[in-house]
Amino acid sequence: MEEFLQQLTNGLAVGGIYALIALGYTMVYGVLRLINFAHGDLFTLGAYLGFTLLASFGLSGVIGGLAGAGLLVLMALIFVGLVGVMLERAAYRPLRNSDRLSAVVSALGASIFLQNAMMLLYGARPQVYPVRLLPTASFMLMGVEIPFTRVLLFSSSLALMFLLFWFINRTRVGAAIRAVAIDQGAAKLVGIDVNRIISLVFLIGPALGGAAGVMVGLYYGQITHDMGLNYGLKAFIAAILGGIGNIPGAMLGGLLLGVIEALGTAYFAVGWKDAFAFLVLILILIVRPTGLLGERVADKI
Amino acid sequence: MSNSITEATATPYLTLRDLRVSYGSVEALHSINITVNQGEIVTILGANGAGKTTTLMSISGLLRPTHGEILFQGEALHTLPPHVIVQRGITQSPEGRRVFGTMSVLENLQLGAYTRKNADEAAKNLQWIFELFPRLEERASQLAGTLSGGEQQMLAIGRALMGCPRVLLLDEPSLGLAPILVQFIFDTIKAINKTGMTVILVEQNARAALKLADRGYVLEVGKVVLEDTAPNLLANPEVQNAYLGGQRD
Ligand SMILES: Nc1ncnc2c1ncn2[C@@H]1O[C@H](COP(=O)(O)OP(=O)(O)OP(=O)(O)O)[C@@H](O)[C@H]1O
Numbered sequence: 211m212e213e214f215l216q217q218l219t220n221g222l223a224v225g226g227i228y229a230l231i232a233l234g235y236t237m238v239y240g241v242l243r244l245i246n247f248a249h250g251d252l253f254t255l256g257a258y259l260g261f262t263l264l265a266s267f268g269l270s271g272v273i274g275g276l277a278g279a280g281l282l283v284l285m286a287l288i289f290v291g292l293v294g295v296m297l298e299r300a301a302y303r304p305l306r307n308s309d310r311l312s313a314v315v316s317a318l319g320a321s322i323f324l325q326n327a328m329m330l331l332y333g334a335r336p337q338v339y340p341v342r343l344l345p346t347a348s349f350m351l352m353g354v355e356i357p358f359t360r361v362l363l364f365s366s367s368l369a370l371m372f373l374l375f376w377f378i379n380r381t382r383v384g385a386a387i388r389a390v391a392i393d394q395g396a397a398k399l400v401g402i403d404v405n406r407i408i409s410l411v412f413l414i415g416p417a418l419g420g421a422a423g424v425m426v427g428l429y430y431g432q433i434t435h436d437m438g439l440n441y442g443l444k445a446f447i448a449a450i451l452g453g454i455g456n457i458p459g460a461m462l463g464g465l466l467l468g469v470i471e472a473l474g475t476a477y478f479a480v481g482w483k484d485a486f487a488f489l490v491l492i493l494i495l496i497v498r499p500t501g502l503l504g505e506r507v508a509d510k511i
Numbered sequence: 512m513s514n515s516i517t518e519a520t521a522t523p524y525l526t527l528r529d530l531r532v533s534y535g536s537v538e539a540l541h542s543i544n545i546t547v548n549q550g551e552i553v554t555i556l557g558a559n560g561a562g563k564t565t566t567l568m569s570i571s572g573l574l575r576p577t578h579g580e581i582l583f584q585g586e587a588l589h590t591l592p593p594h595v596i597v598q599r600g601i602t603q604s605p606e607g608r609r610v611f612g613t614m615s616v617l618e619n620l621q622l623g624a625y626t627r628k629n630a631d632e633a634a635k636n637l638q639w640i641f642e643l644f645p646r647l648e649e650r651a652s653q654l655a656g657t658l659s660g661g662e663q664q665m666l667a668i669g670r671a672l673m674g675c676p677r678v679l680l681l682d683e684p685s686l687g688l689a690p691i692l693v694q695f696i697f698d699t700i701k702a703i704n705k706t707g708m709t710v711i712l713v714e715q716n717a718r719a720a721l722k723l724a725d726r727g728y729v730l731e732v733g734k735v736v737l738e739d740t741a742p743n744l745l746a747n748p749e750v751q752n753a754y755l756g757g758q759r760d
């Protein structure tokens with residue numbers, strides 16, 4: 211029971227991170243039918259931005275504790291979001307009317323560029339966040355000791371997800387994003403500036419990914435220039451699991467994948483940690499290729 | 512420029528001049544000329560593939576002409592992005608309805624008013640559309656994709672009306688509808704036109720369209736082959752043979 215609760219909470223915390231990153235994949239896919247292969251690297255960029263802010267700008271002396279962590283997340287949100295917008299302008303918009311493959315190659319190129327830029331700037335060796343901003347306390351849950359940071363990580367990603375969910379479903383601009391995802395031509399006919407919506411999606415998706423990067427840095431303390439590869443892949447699988455293009459699906463898929471991975475590692479084999487994600491991917495592709503929440507309502511033509 | 516007064520009064524509302532539009536290397540419209548006056552219902556007739564949808568999509572800015580121009584109240588339209596064309600007052604109910612299937616009827620209608628910032632005006636407009644199509648009000652919270660074909664057509668027209676257009680483009684609004692519903696849609700178009708709105712109506716149902724319209728154009732493989740008043744076109748033997756199914760009526 212203790213092991214189970216530990217792994218469940220751990221899985222939810224990691225799953226929250228997967229979900230945040232998965233949202234970026236799924237939103238971009240939703241409006242452009244494109245996999246943004248550079249998305250995992252934007253996540254890494256968020257982690258390194260947090261590192262730089264803490265280490266180089268002397269922020270570590272000024273800020274501390276929860277408010278400091280919150281500020282870091284906010285700065286990563288904004289900065290990585292803006293990088294996302296620039297990425298779309300530079301790498302994807304010029305190829306909007308070209309064939310699929312060109313965009314895929316451009317996405318891979320952008321990924322390699324970002325990864326190598328970070329390696330040049332920060333070196334190939336892992337970096338360690340210079341200060342532990344988060345409290346080290348823990349609390350008891352049904353007789354099991356749960357670290358406070360784990361709850362914080364999970365609730366922060368949950369809060370960001372709810373914010374996005376509200377924005378997408380309850381605001382005018384959120385409705386416009388959904389409309390562009392459903393039918394770009396029809397969206398143009400009602401007067402939606404589709405380019406602006408695409409820019410906005412490239413602001414929101416990477417912003418959430420960047421926030422996830424800082425959160426991982428704060429939580430684990432150590433970051434590497436290629437961490438986006440692993441997290442990005444897992445999040446991509448999570449997005450497919452939930453149904454690519456579907457926003458609640460990405461949230462569900464991320465949390466589910468985190469839990470499956472954690473429980474699988476605990477009860478079956480540690481060495482197979484990454485294999486579980488692929489096992490889930492293969493199973494979902496066989497059993498339900500549209501993902502858990504994909505194509506929930508068929509459009510009647 | 513020399514006779515500015517006559518020019519001002521004679522400036523047509525919407526003009527398509529020498530318009531050529533291509534899909535890739537294939538030209539679909541070969542220099543067409545169409546003029547629409549304010550307050551008119553103009554119908555564009557033609558067989559499948561004649562270029563009717565291409566014409567409307569060019570007006571809405573989703574297709575760019577390779578040659579020629581589209582002028583609205585004397586201003587170039589063909590260089591503007593689609594959302595600005597909607598702001599200028601031209602909206603479209605497209606072929607195949609293209610409602611946002613996974614969104615509610617109300618959300619679809621609200622999106623129609625996306626460019627209209629005045630909330631009171633939009634609310635009034637919504638009320639008017641619910642009066643035109645009471646069925647939409649009954650189904651306001653239903654997902655658009657689960658509506659019947661006729662209801663989806665009402666929604667597509669309602670959504671276009673939510674943009675408070677000055678010119679309403681309708682692409683085959685009667686397609687696939689039961690005769691009684693076709694009559695209802697055409698009556699509604701007449702009622703909309705009575706409010707002063709200019710209408711361009713693309714139809715396969717040539718007889719009904721010509722009875723409703725003031726003037727008409729006949730397209731054949733990307734060219735205008737006939738243009739006349741609607742009564743003249745109804746009486747035209749060529750039109751009767753090709754589009755009205757012989758001499759009936
Ligand atoms: N997306 C496209 N790509 C290539 N060619 C196209 C495309 N859309 C239309 N065409 C071609 O352009 C021509 C005009 O098509 P358009 O859709 O305007 O005809 P239409 O008069 O609306 O026909 P219908 O009555 O069947 O709706 C046709 O030859 C058609 O094959």
Ligand SMILES: [Mg+2]
Binds near residue numbers: 563564565606
């Ligand atoms: Mg057509």
